[in-house]
Amino acid sequence: MNPVRGSCLCEGIRFELRMPSKWVAHCHCSLCRRAHGAPFVTWVGVKADQFRITAGTELIGTYHSTPGASRRFCKTCGSPLFFESQNWPDEVHIAVAHLKDPLDKAPQAHVHYDSKADWIVVKDGLPLHGAPGTGPLLPNNTQKSDN
Ligand SMILES: [Zn+2]
Numbered sequence: 336m337n338p339v340r341g342s343c344l345c346e347g348i349r350f351e352l353r354m355p356s357k358w359v360a361h362c363h364c365s366l367c368r369r370a371h372g373a374p375f376v377t378w379v380g381v382k383a384d385q386f387r388i389t390a391g392t393e394l395i396g397t398y399h400s401t402p403g404a405s406r407r408f409c410k411t412c413g414s415p416l417f418f419e420s421q422n423w424p425d426e427v428h429i430a431v432a433h434l435k436d437p438l439d440k441a442p443q444a445h446v447h448y449d450s451k452a453d454w455i456v457v458k459d460g461l462p463l464h465g466a467p468g469t470g471p472l473l474p475n476n477t478q479k480s481d482n
Pocket residue numbers: 343344345346347348409410411412413414
């Protein structure tokens with residue numbers, strides 16, 4: 336399978352991910368909501384060595400939204416792109432909205448659902464995971480490494 340390519344809005348930053356992804360999920364936490372200016376953010380998680388910046392490294396800005404967590408964005412166009420955290424070492428989370436190619440899996444769950452914005456309705460039948468900081472982003476049984 337070819338790498339999945341992505342870029343920020345201005346295309347100054349380009350990157351690629353090798354499949355298989357670890358998981359794909361919608362995050363409803365208030366930090367994602369504010370950082371992205373959207374009701375929730377769909378993330379894909381891959382192992383760090385499956386992720387590569389192919390252009391624009393110098394354009395990447397970092398905001399530490401909590402201690403040990405890095406939100407990376409484009410300093411030119413402001414696109415919020417990547418998330419890394421000490422809670423998930425050796426993993427990079429990439430905002431699916433910035434991908435140009437299809438992923439190997441559809442979203443599997445909603446996480447931090449207890450923080451969901453009250454102006455949207457979710458009725459897609461996916462599992463709804465709860466409270467922030469109380470466990471892994473996804474249950475282990477969804478963190479398949481094969482596809
Ligand atoms: Zn940009």
